[in-house]
Amino acid sequence: MITVYGFSSSGNCHKLRLLLEQLGRRLEKDYRWIEVDSSAGETRTPEYLTRNPNGKVPVLELADGRVLAESNAILCYLAEDSPYLPSDSWQRAQALSWMFFEQYSHEPYIAVARFICGWTPADSPRRADLPKLRERGHQALAVMERHLSSQPWFTGGDYGVADIALFAYTDVAGDGGFDLGEYPAIRDWLARVRRTPGFVAMQAPAAAARALINHSK
Amino acid sequence: MITVYGFSSSGNCHKLRLLLEQLGRRLEKDYRWIEVDSSAGETRTPEYLTRNPNGKVPVLELADGRVLAESNAILCYLAEDSPYLPSDSWQRAQALSWMFFEQYSHEPYIAVARFICGWTPADSPRRADLPKLRERGHQALAVMERHLSSQPWFTGGDYGVADIALFAYTDVAGDGGFDLGEYPAIRDWLARVRRTPGFVAMQAPAAAARALINHSK
Numbered sequence: 410m411i412t413v414y415g416f417s418s419s420g421n422c423h424k425l426r427l428l429l430e431q432l433g434r435r436l437e438k439d440y441r442w443i444e445v446d447s448s449a450g451e452t453r454t455p456e457y458l459t460r461n462p463n464g465k466v467p468v469l470e471l472a473d474g475r476v477l478a479e480s481n482a483i484l485c486y487l488a489e490d491s492p493y494l495p496s497d498s499w500q501r502a503q504a505l506s507w508m509f510f511e512q513y514s515h516e517p518y519i520a521v522a523r524f525i526c527g528w529t530p531a532d533s534p535r536r537a538d539l540p541k542l543r544e545r546g547h548q549a550l551a552v553m554e555r556h557l558s559s560q561p562w563f564t565g566g567d568y569g570v571a572d573i574a575l576f577a578y579t580d581v582a583g584d585g586g587f588d589l590g591e592y593p594a595i596r597d598w599l600a601r602v603r604r605t606p607g608f609v610a611m612q613a614p615a616a617a618a619r620a621l622i623n624h625s626k
Numbered sequence: 627m628i629t630v631y632g633f634s635s636s637g638n639c640h641k642l643r644l645l646l647e648q649l650g651r652r653l654e655k656d657y658r659w660i661e662v663d664s665s666a667g668e669t670r671t672p673e674y675l676t677r678n679p680n681g682k683v684p685v686l687e688l689a690d691g692r693v694l695a696e697s698n699a700i701l702c703y704l705a706e707d708s709p710y711l712p713s714d715s716w717q718r719a720q721a722l723s724w725m726f727f728e729q730y731s732h733e734p735y736i737a738v739a740r741f742i743c744g745w746t747p748a749d750s751p752r753r754a755d756l757p758k759l760r761e762r763g764h765q766a767l768a769v770m771e772r773h774l775s776s777q778p779w780f781t782g783g784d785y786g787v788a789d790i791a792l793f794a795y796t797d798v799a800g801d802g803g804f805d806l807g808e809y810p811a812i813r814d815w816l817a818r819v820r821r822t823p824g825f826v827a828m829q830a831p832a833a834a835a836r837a838l839i840n841h842s843k
Contacts, residue, residue: 509698
């Protein structure tokens, strides 16, 4: 059985659960999930660092102990030979392009703003970064809105890995203070993703994080 | 003929030139290079934004006008069916993992420190970010050093796309104030990459950038 080391409130980790469920793979039957609370330093223990020296979740571990890090690389690996990864090389390259966009131009602003709102103290000096993070996050959302104004998905012609990668933190962008009101095409796409077969929502943040998120609004 | 829109002093852009040359594809015969100076705002013109709404170089344009953004997605596309992209799915996933590592945990610190040193004024307020960028960049270098202490390459068992992606800014890390003296395995790997068939070095920064880099040391 394969094992995912992940933090259930992390979009990067939820990507894997969403794809695995959509591939028809079931928790405890086809995969194990070991909860690692990155917000509590559990990715920085000596034991965890042997698994991923970069100290991040998620990590995929095969039955023979081999490990793979980086959420979007894991998505591509798990989706191979499935409809969620295009077989056409140009379409696959476009999906990859959106996944690199997600990790470089989207996640560092939209996910990080959410992390600061929910998982740092109300008086954290990091909160001073929020206006800049929101400005850059809105630039990423504008790029997505433009694409979705003429095409239904990010993974070539069909729903797949790039949609999963971009859905993860866009769906909870509000937690970081992003209002999606100005992005009708994004809101329609989020709704389409939620209607895909086997869709599972991300677990809500724990009460303490929820309270901090509400306090940040 | 394919066209690369790129800035010659950018590691992200040089990745494509290095791979194209190593694939035996020649400038003006097999590909065109259109210089776009991102440091002078040329990626933010209305015309450029129609090509890449995210306003970044490099972009690959096919003969029929279709475009592909994101340096590492372009590397994967160009390397398909060549020895530079592993045919084994696990090894290809590992290469992708390192390429996502490069864009998330390496480039935002090592490339951005270099950009600030060479392409912002000597009194730029962004220079206050350098200590933090260097701290995070050294964390990425430590992860690379650990990997290279037991394996010769990042692309599975052989040199390939992940090595090209990580070489680009590691080789010029000194421009951003990084001393590679503590990383013997990285220095050996850089030397191995330089000896690969068809290797071409990145163009040196223009005189003004060079002077600012020297001034930053």
